[in-house]
Amino acid sequence: MQTKSVAGASMDQWQVSVYMADLGKYETLNLQNIVYPNWVISHVLEGSVITSTGGEHHEVREGGVMLHPPCLPFSEWSAGSGVHEWVSVHIHTGTNLDLFQLYPVQPVVELLDPAAYSAIFRSLFRSWRSNDPFKSISVTADMLRLATMILESWDAHGRLGRSEAYTAKYDRFFPIIRYMADNLELKLSRDMLAEQVHLNTNYFDRAFHEAYGINPMQMLRQMRLNKAKRLLETTEEPLSELAQLCGLGDAAYLSRQFMKTFGVTPGKYKQMIRSAQTNLMTLQE
Incomplete structure (x- = not known):
């Protein structure tokens, strides 16, 4: 696989649109055929969950991040309680190249530092809920940092790619x-x-x-x-x-x-x- 630098583009080359940020708490979970027009990135802060797409299943435990592609139905199930930190987002270049097309990250990534990721998410979440005049700048900066942490974790685990169930x-x-x-x-x-x-x-x-x-x-x-x-x-x-x-x-x-x-x-x-x-x-x- 050809190597690409994770830091290959400077911050001003990326355009970030965050459509939703939320802390999802549940006692049990049963989401079926959920579809979003943008990437859904969900960090399992507490608990464990089974996620399914196109007949492919993954178990995700605390410290794992699920990456659900746009326009692709996914399901999530858990018999117990849990907490997810999630965003719906589109990150792309000025020529509209999607970040996760450039870097075909696997559907589930184990974070190298879940606590650090969670701290940045909380910063993004506070900004997202605020009326601060510089909200868009802080949300963009935090989202790019979260994306970088996902890419760094993916890189450290061998850059496994996505299966056909998630792509073509x-x-x-x-x-x-x-x-x-x-x-x-x-x-x-x-x-x-x-x-x-x-x-x-x-x-x-x-x-x-x-x-x-x-x-x-x-x-x-x-x-x-x-x-x-x-x-x-x-x-x-x-x-x-x-x-x-x-x-x-x-x-x-x-x-x-x-x-x-x-x-x-x-x-x-x-x-x-x-x-x-x-x-x-x-x-x-």
């Missing part, structure tokens, strides 16, 4: 999944999506299902519900407004689908998030 056959549909992610509030049909990639609707459905294990409309629904979940975590908008923003019709339909997918009503989930945030603030004081 999914690339052809990245543009349409990005299109869905950018237009979740719109009324999108199978025919409209197939037209975006110039494919017959039935063939598009079959090829998409072969690649991801779910059809495009199922993925669209999951992406909309994930957006609703994030908005419940970060805004105070009424449920009717969230339904419109996520393309989920009205509050009643959103509530039914949310309960069916996550096993809890939006209102109850909001209460859980507020309680967790209050506990976190108490711990930090």
Whole structure:
């Protein structure tokens, strides 16, 4: 394998967009076919978890970092409690070369110094939640440091690459999944999506299902519900407004689908998030 320097690009050559940063606490975990339009990087701070993508399974213990590629369904399961430090992020060059395309890091990386990684994440998390005028600078600096620590750990463990389950056959549909992610509030049909990639609707459905294990409309629904979940975590908008923003019709339909997918009503989930945030603030004081 050709060697590339981890420090091969200076900080101003990288463009960083952090879309979400959170401290995820759970008693048990059962996430199925979750899809994000950007990389999800999740550090297992406490507990252990099984993660699955494309039929490939990995057990991740404390100090391990999971890297979930954009637009690729993943699942996470744990019978016990745990805490994850996670971000949804896009890091790329000025020519739009993705950092983790340049460095094909394996799906799970054991950190050389989990405590140091966690300290930087906490700094990023504080900045992410703040209204500081220099928030974007501090978030970018911390995110690049986290990425560097992942790359250094990957390098120290022999630079193992990603399997086919995490790469090639999914690339052809990245543009349409990005299109869905950018237009979740719109009324999108199978025919409209197939037209975006110039494919017959039935063939598009079959090829998409072969690649991801779910059809495009199922993925669209999951992406909309994930957006609703994030908005419940970060805004105070009424449920009717969230339904419109996520393309989920009205509050009643959103509530039914949310309960069916996550096993809890939006209102109850909001209460859980507020309680967790209050506990976190108490711990930090």
